Amino acid sequence: MDVELTQLNYQLQQQVEHITRLNEVLRAEITAREQAEAIALQSETAHLIVQNTGDYVALLDAEGRWLYASPSYHARFGTDNTLPGSDFFDLVHPDDRERVREAFYRLVASGEAARMQYRVLLPTSAERFLESEASLVHDPSGKVAQVVLVSRDITERKEMEAYVLHLSYHDPLTALPNRALLEDRMKQVTAYEDRQHSHAALLFIDLDHFKDINDSLGHAAGDRLLQEVAERLSTCVREEDTVARLGGDEFVALLVGIRHVHNAAVVANKVIATVSAPCRIEGRELRVSPSIGIAIFPNDGKNMEALMRNADTAMYYAKQAGRGQFSFFTPKMNETASRRWRISSALQRALEQDEFALHYQPRVCATSGEIRGFEALIRWPQPNGEWIPPSQFIPIAEETGVIKAIGEWV
Secondary structure, three states, rough: HHHHHHHHHHHHHHHHHHHHHHHHHHHHHHHHHHHHHHHHHHHHHHHHHHHOOOEEEEEEEEOOEEEEEEEEHHHHHHOOOOOOOHHHHHOOOOHHHHHHHHHHHHHHHHOEEEEEEEEOOOOOOEEEEEEEEEEEEEOOOOOOOEEEEEEEHHHHHHHHHHHHHHHEEEEEOOOEEOHHHHHHHHHHHHHHHHHHHEEEEEEEEEOOOHHHHHHHHHHHHHHHHHHHHHHHHHHHOOOEEEEEEEOOEEEEEEEEEEEHHHHHHHHHHHHHHHOOOEEEOEEEOOOOOEEEEEEEOOOOOOOHHHHHHHHHHHHHHHOOOOOOOOOEOOHHHHHHHHHHHHHHHHHHHHHOOOOOOOEEEEEEEOOOOOEEEEEEEEEEEOOOOEOOHHHHHHHHHHHHHOOOHHHHOO
């Protein structure tokens, strides 16, 4: 009896162990199936994401050949099912191709993720800017098996950046270079001309009586006239020269590589003739003439500040000579300009401190000798006993607007 019971217990134990092993196998199969289903779900999800993403997703081999491209690539760039095996770099703009190729091979060699910006060509030959983030997939041996490239179109962003950059270096009204761009080009030109021992010329151009047009016809008409002048000035110089607007009615022409100062005079005459020709603005025929001062590099200055200052001084002399003319800078002009500046600065003080004096000159009849009246003549005595004649300070007072206050004082 005991033997039979022992045998039954043994058989029962064997069956329990067998069932336990079966449960373990079943549990392992269930776990494997669940994992497989999860992987399949993840794979399907990833596939759906790639298929429907707005970004451009690509798989490349370590040599840059296509393995896979998302539908967005096909739709945007006209690629098709013949893509696998072809060279990815054929899609890149020729001017950017070598740079992108080098960056790609650097990525494969270093193993570090990289970001690149480059242009691509559409089937229509239009250009688009892409920004790509690249990462690597390694095989079990550690070698690079695939390069995952996720790209997005940044063309609009690039265009906005270019627009903002353009605004920072160009006048918004005329689209001419502004002072900042002129200064940059001036540095390049002076450095080059200095090495070549050649000359450059800076023409400081100011429109005569432009304020009268602005005041009488309004700023809209004045702006349109400035645009017309800008267009005309651009036709007077060569492609390698620069025409810039400083502001208001002031323009500058930078002439490079001139062989003789006579070349600058030829351009100045052309500018005067071209700008002075009548133009129609808002149904009116308008005429405006330019006064031009010319400074030569390196004779009259070796940097923009000196050349601008001296050309401005020469321009003032052109205006004094009758407007619609040009004048080359001479060192003597600085002496006169310095005196003019001192007079201009002292005029307001002279009014405030009552420095002026009136002299009365009788008006006498030539036939009878009878005094018919008096003419008041303003004089400006100086502390050193000298006098500044009206011929020197009255024109400056008219230019600076102090003449009205002097008239009220008289």
